[in-house]
Amino acid sequence: MIALKPDFCDITLPENYEYGMEDYSSAKAKWCSGCGGHTILNSVQKLCQEEQLAPEKTVFVSGIGCSSRFPHYMKTYGFHGLHGRAFPVACGVKFRRPDLNVFVITGDGDCCSIGAGHWVHAIRYNMKMVVLLFDNSIYGLTKKQTSPTSPLGTRSNTHPTGSVLPPISPVQATLGLPNVSFVAQTVDWKAAHLHATIRKAYEHPGLAFVRIVQRCPVWMRDDYEPTVKDPEAITLMHHENGIALDEKGMKKFRKVIEHDPSDIVKARENAELIKDSTPIGLFYQNHAASRYDQYGAHNLGISTEDRIDAINELMDRYVI
Amino acid sequence: MANPTDSAVSSVKSDPKPKQVKEAIVEIVSDSGEGAQKCGQSLGAISAKMGNGVWTVEIIPAEIQPPARSKAGASGIRVRMGSGPITNMGDQANLVVALNEQVLYGRIDQKAFKPGTYLLIEKKWADNPSEDIRNDYRKSIRKFKQLGYLIHEIPMEEECLKIVNDARKGKNMWVLGLLCHIYDRDLEIASEQIRYVFRKKDQQVIQNNLDLLQAGYDWATRNLDIHYSIPPNPREGDHVVMNGNEALSLGVMAAGIEVCSMYPITPATSATHAMAETMESAGGIIHQAEDEIAAIGFAIGASYAGKTAVTITSGPGIALKTEFIGLAVMAEIPLVIVDVQRGGPSTGLPTKVEQGDLLSVLYGAAGDAPKIVIAPATIEECFHYVILARKLAESFRSPVFVLTDANLATGVQPFPRPVIKPDWFAPPLDQSPWKEGLKPYDWDHATGLSKRPIPGQKGGMYTLTGLAHDEDSHVAYDPAINQRAAESRSRKLAALLKTLKKPVVHGDEEGDLLLIGWGSTKGAIEEAVDRARDMGASISSLHLHFLSPLEPGIKEILKKFKKVKTVEINYSDTVGDPLITKENRRYAQLAWYLRAHTLVDIDCFSNVFGQPISPYRILKMLEEEFDMKFTEDI
Structure with missing residues (x-):
């Protein structure tokens, strides 16, 4: 098992910080031992602490599945709702509450299968929120059924002789959507890269979509182990506007390519690389995409008198 | 009358005094897109402004443009005008304007009018280049005459072409003029109405329509001897006139709801149209979601974050939203859910009336999911019940259903103008x-x-x-x-x-028969009950507004009647039909529910004709119950 070292990244805290790690940590996570969820949880809690996010102003919205237990392990506000429906709920939360930090926690079945329709539109809405797709390529909680991202031929309880359909690439699909503004990919076992990616996503002024390739040691060990062990199996996309890694962090990657995240055509090409060597880093970022949450909040604070005047004006049109 | 210096229309009244009647029912039927509804809505508004009681109901085909001149494709409107308040669409029409003769067949089949009714039919089809159309027209006119209808063939198009180049755009206002003469409507009010209807158009369009109104009026004056007056009863205070969906939309804003999250579905969506221009100035936003599920999920998210929210839909939308409704119950999230019911199951009758969602709303979710369900019975209540629902949702930390239907959605009725109160608004975050x-x-x-x-x-x-x-x-x-x-x-x-208070019985508190209804049928039921009572029947009615929880004291009320029967617009088996017995009979929805609730052997009268229920239909049923005669035969 690959464990997360406690000093996996540098944490710079303000001098008189208010919130410690304990302020974000609730129940002990009930994921399996070796599950990638643990490292992601740890990384997110550290981000909250680094950014000193007020727990009462932070909302984690999830769907259903292994990943979606996540909000229960935070000590912020949380919404553990329905399978596939984290996006509409999160968008509803953010629409009239620009003051809240919203995170969406979803899985491959949740986002790319039962909730795929919402995924498409959430990208288009581009509300400021961080979306973490925990992609372990399998339905874990219901005990090993083929997921929309299971590699072709994956043996599962629904396809004992191997899955018969090619998988969806969440990154490729997202890069094809209108108004997409941030798409990144990372893996749960490269802790520094994972954290730098989540941080970059948090700083993005719009919807930041992060696919995290996640280990499921119970059902999919054969699937991810070669990638974890083979240094050639990951390609780091590097750029000064991409995911920041220090020299030490960079040295951990054998294959490195330069990629400008403002170039969506190149981003889509890189997404194709997935077949040979998993590209990680920032595929695409656009700071200027239009944001539906700004539209949603544009008339906040209108006075009661003005509201009544507007209703009366409409009512008067019906007066006889 | 209009100011002569104005270019408005003026009356040339030279005909004899109109015959005074207490009420009249007019239908205007046509192919889709000929403006019949605008004509009828205007007639309704003019009558309401004159102080008459009014109810209008749209006759809508399911398609936007069904084939022209099809027997079943009638699109149009019914307008019932009266001296006193009008609460429902009434029985048979007294006068029908038809822009083609074919659309009359479907309405005759539905017994919307009876022999002896005036049929004012566009004459142009008699000279159509197509021999088939000419023959159909002549055959139909002969047939209607044989059936005993009073036919007037009217050169509508010919007369309109004297004023405008395209008669299709304007015939409806010419017909409005015709009807204004027939029912002695105030032409100054009619002119105002035209200016209002076309307020976004240029001056030439307004003037053309005023000219058409005048021309129709004058033509009727010269050529028709059908002339009635319906004396109005003066009303006190300001009144508004609107349909139920418009009332819902104003209710949403007056409740201070910040998020209206919806997905287009007939017949609910026009509620959103009605608020679209004003919602943002009223402090809210309409979110058109990617689907029905997302629409409620978004509303739930907003509500969880402390922002009051409503989602408005119809039966198929409720089916899709069911899982989220269960979540809102389970996690106790305040939410207003408006269901403008239509005919089901499945896509069913999208534009037609049914009260088919009561049980699915009550019991549709997985497991036990208790929620509050209320049903307005009038247009005015459509407004106030949204405000009530918002308060209940927050006070009881629960989803609250407001059940209306296609009859309330498109029915138009005047009611006292509500004075918006700040305490109707949701409290600040x-x-x-x-x-x-x-x-x-x-x-x-x-x-x-x-x-x-x-x-x-x-x-x-x-x-x-x-x-x-x-x-x-x-x-x-x-x-x-x-x-x-x-x-x-x-x-x-x-x-x-x-x-909650014990509901009030309409009529005596004891007797032979108690009818029970809910939602849009109230006006028709009470009118039928009043007419039967006037003719000596021992009958009363009870109308329920709270369906979950059910209003208190219902069982005590029922016990004072020999027989109890619900009247509903949804399906029930008829005992005596093939295979149907008293034991296996499936009851109408409120009847099922009340039988379980009270252990009283409640009967039901219901159908799924897709139409509002008329007093006539109820009276026909009562004739069998009482072995008395309450109606004329058709």
């Missing part, structure tokens, strides 16, 4: 620190009620979940916790029930 130690589901033992934390409230952090949970909102599969949580959610309804 509570961001005060959460009381230390108070749990997010601190269920009161007696009422099941608890206070909810809202994101932003320091110290209130919790994770809402649709899983079984304890008072801390922690996932809990413990048997006792699940039992207690279910009891608490159910007890909220009992707590609400404590605040």
Whole structure:
């Protein structure tokens, strides 16, 4: 098992910080031992602490599945709702509450299968929120059924002789959507890269979509182990506007390519690389995409008198 | 009359005094897109402004443009005008204007009018280049005459072409002029109405339509001897006239609801159209979601974050939203859900009337999902019930259903102008620190009620979940916790029930027969009851507005009647039909529900004709019950 070292990244805290790690940590996570969820949880809690996010102003919205237990392990506000429906709920939360930090926690079945329709539109809405797709390529909680991202031929309880359909690439699909503004990919076992990616996503002024390739040691060990062990199996996309890694962090990657995240055509090409060597880093970022949450909040604070005047004006049109 | 210096129309009244009647029912039927509805709505508005009671109901085909001149493709409107208040669409029309003769067949089949009725039919088809059309027209006119209708063939198009180049754009206002003469409508008010209807058009369009109105009026004056007056009863105070969906939309804004999250569906969506221009100035936003599920999910998210929300839909939308409705019950999220019912199941009758969703709304979710369900019975109540629903949702931390239907959605009726009150609005977002130690589901033992934390409230952090949970909102599969949580959610309804008053019986409090209704049928039921009572029947009616919880004291009321029968627009088996017995009969929805609730052997009268129920139909049923004669035969 690959464990997360406690000093996996540098944490710079303000001098008189208010919130410690304990302020974000609730129940002990009930994921399996070796599950990638643990490292992601740890990384997110550290981000909250680094950014000193007020727990009462932070909302984690999830769907259903292994990943979606996540909000229960935070000590912020949380919404553990329905399978596939984290996006509409999160968008509803953010629409009239620009003051809240919203995170969406979803899985491959949740986002790319039962909730795929919402995924498409959430990208288009581009509300400021961080979306973490925990992609372990399998339905874990219901005990090993083929997921929309299971590699072709994956043996599962629904396809004992191997899955018969090619998988969806969440990154490729997202890069094809209108108004997409941030798409990144990372893996749960490269802790520094994972954290730098989540941080970059948090700083993005719009919807930041992060696919995290996640280990499921119970059902999919054969699937991810070669990638974890083979240094050639990951390609780091590097750029000064991409995911920041220090020299030490960079040295951990054998294959490195330069990629400008403002170039969506190149981003889509890189997404194709997935077949040979998993590209990680920032595929695409656009700071200027239009944001539906700004539209949603544009008339906040209108006075009661003005509201009544507007209703009366409409009512008067019906007066006889 | 109009100011002569104005270019408005003026009356040339030279015909004899009109015959005074207490009420009249007019239908205007045509192919889709010929403006019949605008004509009827205008006639309704003019009559309401004159002080008449009015009810209008649209006759809508399911398609936007069904084939022209099809027998079943009638599009149009019915307008019922009276001296006193009018509460329903009434029985048979007294006069029909038809822009082609074919669309009359469907209406005759539906018994919308009876022999002896005036049929004012566009004459142009008699000279159509197509021989088939000419023959159909002549044959139809002969047939209608044989059936005993009073036919007037009217050169509508020919007359309109004297004023405009395209008669299709304007015939409706010429017809309005014709009807204004027939029913002695005030032409100054009619001119004002035209200016209002075309307020966004240029001056030339307004003038053309005023000219058409005048021309139609003058033509009737010269050529028709059909002339009635319907003396109005003066009203006190300001009144408004609108349809039920417009009333809902104003109710949403007057309730201070900030998020209206919807997905287009007939016949609910026009409620959103009605608020589209004003919602943002009224402090809210309409969100058109990607689908029905997302629409409620978005509303739930907004509500969880402390922003009041409504989702408006119809039966198929409710079916899609069901899982989220269960979540809102389970996690106790305040939410207003408006269901403008239509014919079902499945896509069913999208534009037609049915009260088919009562049981699915009550019991549709997985497991036990108690929620509040209320049903307005009038256009005015469509407005006030949204405000009530918003308050109930927050007070009881629960989803609240407002059940209307296609009849209320498109029915137009005047009512006293509501004066918007600031206390109808949702209270401001509570961001005060959460009381230390108070749990997010601190269920009161007696009422099941608890206070909810809202994101932003320091110290209130919790994770809402649709899983079984304890008072801390922690996932809990413990048997006792699940039992207690279910009891608490159910007890909220009992707590609400404590605040409700016993419903009032229409008519005597005891007798031979009690009719029970809910929703849009109130006007028709009470009118039928009044007419039967006038003719000596021992009959009363009861109309329910709270369906969950049911209003208190119903069983005591029922016990004072020899027989009880619901009147509903949904399906029930008829005893005596093939295979149907009293034992296996499937009852109408309220009847099922009340039978279970009261253990009284309640009968039902219902159908799924897709039409509003008329007093006539109810009276026909009562004739069998009482072995008396209440109606004329058709």
